[in-house]
Amino acid sequence: MAEKRSRLRIIYDILNMIRNHNNSIKPTPLLRYSNLSSQSFSGYLGELMEKGFIVESRDKRNRKFLTLTEKGFNYLQKYKIMTKFVEEFSL
Amino acid sequence: MPLPMFLMNTNFIIELVYSVIIMVSCLVIYFKTREIYNLSSHKGIKYFGMAFLFFAITYFLRFFSKILILRIIVFSFVTGAIFLPQGFNTLFSLLVLYTGFMTTFYLLYSLSKKRLGKVLPESTDTLHILAVVISSVVVILNLPVLFVGVSAVLLLYMFVVVYSDYSASKTKVQSGFLLVYFLLILFLMLNIFDLLISDFFGRIQTLVYIVSLSLFLIILYKVLKILGVETNGRKKKQA
Numbered sequence: 080m081a082e083k084r085s086r087l088r089i090i091y092d093i094l095n096m097i098r099n100h101n102n103s104i105k106p107t108p109l110l111r112y113s114n115l116s117s118q119s120f121s122g123y124l125g126e127l128m129e130k131g132f133i134v135e136s137r138d139k140r141n142r143k144f145l146t147l148t149e150k151g152f153n154y155l156q157k158y159k160i161m162t163k164f165v166e167e168f169s170l
Numbered sequence: 171m172p173l174p175m176f177l178m179n180t181n182f183i184i185e186l187v188y189s190v191i192i193m194v195s196c197l198v199i200y201f202k203t204r205e206i207y208n209l210s211s212h213k214g215i216k217y218f219g220m221a222f223l224f225f226a227i228t229y230f231l232r233f234f235s236k237i238l239i240l241r242i243i244v245f246s247f248v249t250g251a252i253f254l255p256q257g258f259n260t261l262f263s264l265l266v267l268y269t270g271f272m273t274t275f276y277l278l279y280s281l282s283k284k285r286l287g288k289v290l291p292e293s294t295d296t297l298h299i300l301a302v303v304i305s306s307v308v309v310i311l312n313l314p315v316l317f318v319g320v321s322a323v324l325l326l327y328m329f330v331v332v333y334s335d336y337s338a339s340k341t342k343v344q345s346g347f348l349l350v351y352f353l354l355i356l357f358l359m360l361n362i363f364d365l366l367i368s369d370f371f372g373r374i375q376t377l378v379y380i381v382s383l384s385l386f387l388i389i390l391y392k393v394l395k396i397l398g399v400e401t402n403g404r405k406k407k408q409a
Contacts, residue, residue: 164215169347170280
């Protein structure tokens with residue numbers, strides 16, 4: 080049985096998925112890739128937007144896209160440091 | 171006359187160096203952890219950082235309290251009068267005890283967050299109230315034995331966390347680091363007890379100070395090793 084993902088890991092997976100799609104992805108495929116329930120996904124999405132990790136934008140056909148901000152890229156860059164810190168200090 | 175000056179100079183310098191090293195180390199740990207807490211919102215990191223902020227405050231207050239006691243000794247020796255600002259002494263003891271308990275609570279909270287998860291409440295207000303109540307009872311009723319009792323309970327809980335982690339861990343190395351936390355709390359309690367019971371350390375003072383400093387420097391080294399020494403959010407590039 081797969082190990083339960085930590086909160087830090089889930090956020091990393093969501094942000095990484097956006098980055099891997101040329102920093103522009105629609106919410107529905109992101110929900111599918113994130114492997115979360117829609118309720119849980121909405122919670123994470125709201126939190127990430129509130130914290131300024133991702134922003135919502137619309138194209139000419141008024142389709143919604145999600146993109147990473149500089150803070151979002153910064154999270155991805157520091158993810159390994161954060162997880163190492165949490166593991167090393169048994170937090 | 172030479173005796174108190176000697177006492178003041180030597181003890182003042184020892185206390186100053188000891189306290190400044192600990193305060194600076196703790197503040198560096200606090201600010202470094204705050205950076206990654208802002209990014210991760212990880213509660214364990216938050217409480218870990220808060221524990222070191224309170225370590226810094228406790229050792230700052232302890233230093234002032236110690237200096238106050240030293241000045242009383244010198245003043246009494248020079249003038250022949252006994253001058254005891256009881257109010258100040260009580261206030262400092264109360265503050266040191268409160269911050270000391272909060273340090274321990276935050277460190278235990280940071281370690282327990284992963285293990286007990288949602289059982290622990292998000293708010294730490296209850297811990298502040300508890301720390302104020304216990305500190306007030308110890309100082310106002312002059313009950314150092316209560317301080318020893320509460321400290322023993324907290325250390326026992328810490329020991330259970332360390333032991334259970336050690337038993338469950340495959341590598342044993344990571345859990346071994348929890349022992350540093352245990353010793354940090356133990357030596358913090360000893361440092362506070364030294365204020366409640368004057369000259370409690372006696373001849374082992376130097377040893378206690380060296381061990382305490384070593385523990386803080388171990389944590390500081392580890393924090394800087396992982397988080398790096400950064401300026402303006404970017405790692406220093408080697409020339």
